[in-house]
Structures are given as C-alpha cells and as structure tokens.
Amino acid sequence: MKTWLRRLHLILALVSAIFLVNLSVTGTLLVFAKDIQAWWNPHTWTVENTSTKTAINKSNPPISTSEIVEKLNLRFASPIQFIERNESPNKAWQVRLADKSYVSINQYTGEVLLQYQYQETFYGFVMGWHRWLLYTDKDEHPLGLLPPLASLILCIELILGFYLWVRPKNRLKRLKVKWNAKNKVRFMQLHNVLGVYSLIPLFLIAFTGLAFYFKDATQQVVETLTLSDIQTPENITIPTTSKAEMLKHIPENYQLDKAVASAKAALNDAFIYRVYLPQSSTDPIKLRMRRPTESHAYSYSWSNPFTGDNIDSFDASQASLATQVWNFKYSFHIGNFIALPVKFLWLFLGLLPTFFVVSGVYIFIKRRR
Numbered sequence: 001m002k003t004w005l006r007r008l009h010l011i012l013a014l015v016s017a018i019f020l021v022n023l024s025v026t027g028t029l030l031v032f033a034k035d036i037q038a039w040w041n042p043h044t045w046t047v048e049n050t051s052t053k054t055a056i057n058k059s060n061p062p063i064s065t066s067e068i069v070e071k072l073n074l075r076f077a078s079p080i081q082f083i084e085r086n087e088s089p090n091k092a093w094q095v096r097l098a099d100k101s102y103v104s105i106n107q108y109t110g111e112v113l114l115q116y117q118y119q120e121t122f123y124g125f126v127m128g129w130h131r132w133l134l135y136t137d138k139d140e141h142p143l144g145l146l147p148p149l150a151s152l153i154l155c156i157e158l159i160l161g162f163y164l165w166v167r168p169k170n171r172l173k174r175l176k177v178k179w180n181a182k183n184k185v186r187f188m189q190l191h192n193v194l195g196v197y198s199l200i201p202l203f204l205i206a207f208t209g210l211a212f213y214f215k216d217a218t219q220q221v222v223e224t225l226t227l228s229d230i231q232t233p234e235n236i237t238i239p240t241t242s243k244a245e246m247l248k249h250i251p252e253n254y255q256l257d258k259a260v261a262s263a264k265a266a267l268n269d270a271f272i273y274r275v276y277l278p279q280s281s282t283d284p285i286k287l288r289m290r291r292p293t294e295s296h297a298y299s300y301s302w303s304n305p306f307t308g309d310n311i312d313s314f315d316a317s318q319a320s321l322a323t324q325v326w327n328f329k330y331s332f333h334i335g336n337f338i339a340l341p342v343k344f345l346w347l348f349l350g351l352l353p354t355f356f357v358v359s360g361v362y363i364f365i366k367r368r369r
Helices: 002-031 033-040 065-075 122-132 146-166 183-197 199-211 215-226 242-247 256-266 321-327 329-334 340-368
Strands: 080-084 093-097 101-105 112-117 271-276 285-290 299-303 310-314
Touching: 002 033, 002 122, 002 146, 002 199, 002 340, 033 122, 065 080, 065 093, 065 101, 065 256, 122 146, 146 183, 146 199, 146 340, 183 199, 183 340, 199 215, 199 329, 199 340, 215 321, 256 271, 256 285, 256 299, 256 310, 321 329
Parallel strands: none
Antiparallel strands: 080 093, 080 271, 093 101, 101 112, 271 285, 285 299, 299 310
C-alpha cells in the first residue's frame, strides 16, 4: 500500500510539475506585483502634490465623483463603468471604461496618468500567466482549467505526502534536518519537514485558488462545513417613480455626488472601494465598500442617480458564517491580512511547491541510481 501511494505521489508530481511550478512562481510574484509595478513606474501609479512636491496626505481631499466623470468624459468617448479607489492617499485611482480599457488618474486633479489594457501591466501580465497561461481567445480562456487542476493535484499531493509521513513510527523524531548529511538524505528530510509544517496553510491557499474556478463545488464545501448558507446581494434596479421616469434618459441630470453620499451614509464607517456608474436606464449608482471588520470589500450600497436617494444596502460584515468564510478567500489566498509579515510568509509558502517538485524529482533520481 505504501509503495503504491509513493508511486502515485510521484506520478501526480511528474504529470503536473510544470503547472505546479507555474502556479508557484507566478503566485509568489503576485504577492507584491502591484508594489513592484508602482516602484517601477511611480509616475503612472502614484500621485504627488504638484505645488509642494510632497506626498499627498488625507487632509487634501480628492475631487468629487462628478468632477472625475466630467473630466474623463471630455477625454474619452467610451463611458465609465467604475471608479476604483485606493486606501493609500499616495496611490492613483483606477477607472475602467466600457471598451474594457483602464485609466490611471490623479484623484486630486483629475489628470490622466495612463490609459492601458489590463494585461499590458506587470500585474495584469502575471495574473494572466497565473490563471490563464497567457492564452486568450477573445473573451475566452481555453487553458484556464489547467491551473485550477494543478491546484487540485497540489491538495491531493499534500494529503498523500502527509499520509506517507505519518504512517511510520517515530514520526516526530523525523521532523528534523541533519544538515551535515548527504544531499539525498538532507533533501528528503527537508521535503518531509517543510511539507508537514506547511500542510495546512498551503492546502488552504490551494483550495482558495480552486474557489475562483470551481465556484459552485467549493461553495458547497464551505456551506457544509459552516452549517450555513452563503448570502449574496440582490440585483437592485431603480424604482419606477414619476421623477426618475422623466429623467431616465438624460444622464446630464445625474446627481452623482448626492447619490454617492447617500449610498455611503447607509454604511457610514465603510471605505468606498468602487463606484459603479449606471450602464442602462434602470441601473442605480452602486458602491462596493469594505466595513472595518471585513478583509476585503464585499458590502454594497445602491442609490438613485436621478434623485440621489439611497435605495438599499448589503452589509456583508453582518452576514452568515459561510459568507464571512467565503469572502475571506481572496485576502487569504494572496496573504493580504493582519500585517505585512504575513505577505512575506506567503512569499515563502508560494515558492514551496517549486521546491517540492525539484526535491521530489531529485530524490527519485537518486533512488533509481
């Protein structure tokens, strides 16, 4: 049985080796990809006070939503889909247009810093490599199934590896590395020790990666384990009122700033992550927000763009346990929680699959000789 499982462990590693290394290297790069991007081209991703040449601080507020929309509408023919804000006052805001291009803007002046396609940026390139192996066919990703399958194999490999370690006696005594031993022994011990200690976080990182592709299956797992249902916001449309009806087809009558303010007031302590502008005559203004207890922005608030009145809100921080766990998957997957040291830990964990593949193949070759 043990021999058969060891062979299965090896076969799965060999079959998925190139994809596991791909996930490992690109996943590690993604941990700090946006920081690298901003460091490499600070003039397009960061903002400064042009009068003093010092970093912007929170006392200098950004221009209003309506001003941003007005400035960009004069510059671009394509309508705005959403405006993405950044919690750092020194990071430029990003705007997505209906033609799927993006614009990096100075939120204090409305100046356009860069117009770009998502995949043309360092972050977008690495993300496309990580999730879709850089191959797209229009809006389709024909190779998009391969990375999540590699994640699934990694989950299986971690379980198999743990079983192979835990079965023999004196398992705790084997949780050490003899650095003066031969390379074969040292790599074997490192393979086992790192595999055991990283089992839980690495398994969860792989599982949360699966959740981006196999959404329904992973949601069922979360709901089963938490004994609750995942809650999602409703599809909100503008109520049929006489005033809204008259002004429906005149976007110039949007009361954007009032609408944003009223939607924000519904969840007053939340940070506005995105402002979604109406794309049709029945679409409201939608704010995607992060409450103080949320790891990422999963709360929403809607308002009528014609009257400026708030319509409804969804507070994800008060949702079910399954919802809280499900919403935490993104932040956990990229190590963006608690503090900066977690990101450095994720940097190390991200490289482990590459080490496991290399050391496993090395051990196999040495055993064959």
